[in-house]
Amino acid sequence: MFDRHQDLKTIRRCKRGEEAAFAEILARYRGPIYNLCYRMVRNPEDARDLAQEVFIKVFRLLDRFDEEYAFSSWLFRIASNHCIDHLRRNRMRFLSLDGVTGPDGEEFELQLPDEGPAPDTVLERGEAVARLEEVIADLPPHYKAITLLRHQQQLSYEEIAEVLQLPLGTVKARIHRARAQIQQMLADRSYDI
Amino acid sequence: MDGRDQRDHRAGHGLDCPDCRLELQEYLDGTLEKKRSLAVFMHLRDCAACRADHDALQAVFSGLDALPALEAPADFDAKVLASVPYGAYQAMASLRRERVPVFLEEQFLPAWLRARATRVAGLAVAAAVAFAFAAGAGAGWLLAPGLAGLGPELLCRLQGAGRRLVGLRRAEG
């Protein structure tokens, strides 16, 4: 989906300190990373801060980027982890309880007071979209990240395995469970989409 | 008739309902191998219950794929670009390009040894000693200060030669 060789060329120019090269990376990935963060935290201001922090981190750690992997994979890994950490930190602020652990060691999100989008935005977008957004917001962070990598970023199972550094089988199983959970949550809330 | 009643029967293509349900996600992802994908397709054609599962799942897939994207704020790049350590990257660029063995790095020799003044002074001492030697003083003990005077220059020259030898000559700029 992302041009790996083009990215590598640009990254090497970044490493020489070329300002234009950093701007190119931003132009290429600003949208995907901002939207990943937005869907992860469902708040435009937090999403902007998180996405900016991701790029700042990536540009500072450029020397640690292993050229054996796609730059996009490394970027998405840092972004996913950054958002997951943010959600965990936020949850800790609300709860002193430990998360409940599911059968595969996945933590299950305890329901949090969710600010959600302003009511007028819900009306503007279709109701189906709003329902799906609500359900995604309530997914455990790991399921949320993997679902977004697959459906929002349109990454293949193999690419997601590289992003999350997990075996392909684990990735498939986790995506399948995430979607099953989304379906279950929609059913539990009698949401038809 | 109730589609659920069909759950137990094989639809005649080597796939029963539980198997079909197990494959639905990969079927929709398009990652199922051809033969298996065809079996699911045939089963779905004949089994209303699984077809309903398929349609419900497909709605979730389409919904997820179609979630609207937001435009990043206009001033997004400015904050990021303001924090990039360009200078550090520029300074490191030449080092990174060459990956010079550490003993060939300029920094390997202490600065005072690399300093032009040290090297000029060293050469002057060496020249004076050589002159005295040639002028017939002829004393063996003069050789030691002569070589010591040549030391800084020789070390810098050897380092340069070594770098050229391994083809790692520093690009200008």
Ligand SMILES: [Zn+2]
């Ligand atoms: Zn069936």
